Amino acid sequence: MFSIIKRVLIGQPLKSTALGEQKLNKTKALAILSSDALSSVAYGPEQILLVLMTIGAAAYWYSIPIAVGILVLLVALVLSYRQVIYAYPHGGGAYVVSKENLGVNSGLLAGGALLVDYILTVAVSISAGTDAITSAFPSLHSYNVLIACILVAVITVLNLRGITESASILAYPVYLFVLVIFITIGAGLYQIAVGEVPADLHSPIGTPVAGLTLFLLLRAFASGSSALTGVEAISNAIPNFKDPAPKNASRTLAAMGVLLALLFTGIVWLAYYYGISPKAEETVVSQIASATFGRGFMYYTIQGITAMILVLAANTGYSAFPLLAVNLAKDKYIARMFTVRGDRLGYSNGIVFLAVASILLIIVFKGQTEHLIPLYAVGVFIPFTLAQTGMLVKWCREKPSGWGLKLTINAVGAVISFTVMMIFFITKFTQVWPALIFLPAIVYVFHKINRHYEAVGDQLRITTCEPPLAIKGNVMVIPVAGITHVVENTLNYAKSLSPDQIIAVYVAFDKEAEKQFEEKWNQWHPEIRLVTLFSQYRSIIQPLTKFIDTVEHKAKEMNFRVTVLIPQFIPKKRWHNALHNQSSLLIRAFLLYRRDLIVTTVPYHFKK
Structure with a gap:
């Protein structure tokens, strides 16, 4: 049943040779990789106004110079990341740039921040989309979290179907959004030009505002900079582009920058001219x-x-998340399962992990976008700063042709990104302080995982491992629960291996049962030694392991190996497992971590 549902939702598996067909052209890549940045015009301007409204409507005209500052930052980031694309054409973005030029810890900090940021990207985007739905249909407002979780599930299934298939489906809404926002901006500007919008709806630019501080302006600038999240995604996903990948990625990044600048400026201007004030139940757009x-x-x-x-x-x-996870996994900083491609040639483990983490965030924050955005934005400006600083080090070290101009571009990007990051920490400390805890914690976990993989590799290499002792014999220990076909099957298997000794072990909970079992066993298989153990506390594991310890101690003296053969019956239908104690699984789980002990399950399949 599960296999049928999987095929219906995800589709038939693709051959590995079809990987080239899963590359994106510029049109689809712009829609898929720029959707985060382009969509932020729906909430970026609103974040500026939410800060300014604490002073009053007279302060709304400051949204215009703040928007200009954000556009300057956008230009610097686009130019900087175009250089990252050409310098690191295999992708990886801020993680690879920082690791190679600033050191491992800087790279892990950038990588960890981006992993968290992409999880927040999903949570924020879905939450903001849900807000737009409930703005049009207020009766659905109480179902925000449920709607958001369902939407995450839908997007996850689309991505599990493969890159090109999801791109083909998702490209149309992105371009439709660009079109309708341009139509809205054009219609609004026309109404303003012909005088249909009263000029008294807004305060004139330059109007003095009492109580306005530099701190508040910087806070509004930082909030509006959330519109720039997603700019780095193209540099992470270069491997998804058709050849020549760096050239196509660079052009896509430039197109995204132009569209974002026009849409963001238009929305900010209309919001100012119409005198729009943010409302809890209705978005600015x-x-x-x-x-x-x-x-x-x-x-x-x-x-x-x-x-x-x-x-x-x-x-x-x-x-972007699965590709970044692949880079980290290849460097042994996260689980290797993230490098495995699924049936549709996508990195399905990364996709599923991202979905689960995003749903948890939505539930914890109750789908409230404004609580997620500060963490979301600060999570991306840390990698912005590290990437630009890393490029500075690269140009200073390598000094390629035209390195002076490249150095200047990345220097401007680094300074502005660092400034915005510090503004976030200073003005929104109460909201972003968790980043100071979980980012170092993530880097620490990365190092622990890496040390584990290094230790595993060291122990697996034949040249570094200690030579194993020669095994002169084998002792089979078989836990038995009764005289059944399951036990008989295991005994026959043990005999076929011709061990030096076979020991059946029975754990009894009362003395009478222990005596009766010994009598029955001596009539059934007198040639096989039986050891009965009495457990006054009704525990199977404790007396069994104590006996195995004794056998192991004697076996080691003779260079013998102890093998525990566990009889297990397999019901015909899986749900039947819930009707049985599964003591064999418990024994196996307990014994597997014991050194120098071999544990083997001998299955017996039921026919009905």
């Missing part, structure tokens, strides 16, 4: 669409497509 077109067909079209793009923005995380 919803208010702009309502003011421009009224609550008619166009309004609901915009809301529907905005909700769709916010949900699909999560796909940036699904595209």
Whole structure:
């Protein structure tokens, strides 16, 4: 049944030779890898206004110079990451750049921050998309968390079907979003130009505002910079592009930068001119669409497509997280399971892990976007800063042709990214302080995992391992629970191996049962030694392991190896397992971690 459901949802397996067909062209890559950045125009401007509204509506005109500052940062990041793409054409982005130029710990800090950021990308995008849906249909507001979890499941299934298939499906909503936002901006600007929008809805630019501080302006700038999250995703996902991958990735990044700049500027300007104030029950984009077109067909079209793009923005995380996880796994800093491709040639373990982590975040934060965005933004500006600083070190060390200009671009990017990161920590410390705990913790875990893999490799290599002692004989210990076909099957198997000795072990809970079993055994298999153990506390494991310790001690003196053969019956239907004690599994689980002991399960399959 599970296999049938899996094939219906995910599709038939693809051959490994079809990997080349799973590469993205620029059109699809722009939609898939830029959806996070482009969708942020639906909540980035709102984050600026949420800070300014604490002073009053008169302060809203400051959103214009703040937006200009954010555009300067966007240009610096786009130019900087274009250089990362060409310098590191195999992908990896900030993790690879930082590790190679600033050291392992810097690389792990960047990698860990990005892994967390991509999880937050999914959680924030889905939560924001849910907010857009409930803005149009307020009666659904109490179901925010449930709707968000369902949407995560849908996006996960689409990504498990493969890169190109998900790109083909998800590209249309992204371009539809760009189109309807451009239409909204164009219609709004036209209404402003012909005088249909009253000028008294907003305070003029330059209006003095009492109580406004530099701290508050910096906080608004930092909040608005959340619109730039996702800019780095293209540099991480270069392997997903068709050849020439670096050139295609660079052009896609430039196209994303231009679109993001136009959409962000347009929304900020309309929000200012219309005098829009953030509301808990309605987004800024919803208010702009309502003011421009009224609550008619166009309004609901915009809301529907905005909700769709916010949900699909999560796909940036699904595209970048698995590839970053692969790089970390290849370097032995996270589990190797992340390097395994699934039936549809995607890194399915990374996709599923991302989905589960995102759902947990949505549940914990109750789908409230504003509580997730600060952590989301600070998580990406740390890698921004490390990547640009790493590129500075690279140019200074290598001094390639034209390195002066490259150095300048990355220096500007590093300074601005560091400044924004510090603004986040200073102005939003109460919201982002967990990053100071979980990021060092993640780096520590990375090192622990790496040490484990190094230790495993050292113990597996024949040249470094101690030569094993010669085994002169074998003693078979068979725990038995009764005189059955299951036990008989195990005894026959043990005899076929011609061991030096076979010992059957029976644990009795009362003396009478112990005596009766010994009599029956001597009539059934008198040639096989039986040891009965009395357990006054009704425990099987304790007396059994104590006996095995005794056998092992004597066996080692003669260079003999002890093998425990565990009889186990296998029901015809899996659900029947729940009806049995499964004591064989308990014994096996307990004995597997004992040194120099071989544990083998001998199955006996039922026919009905």
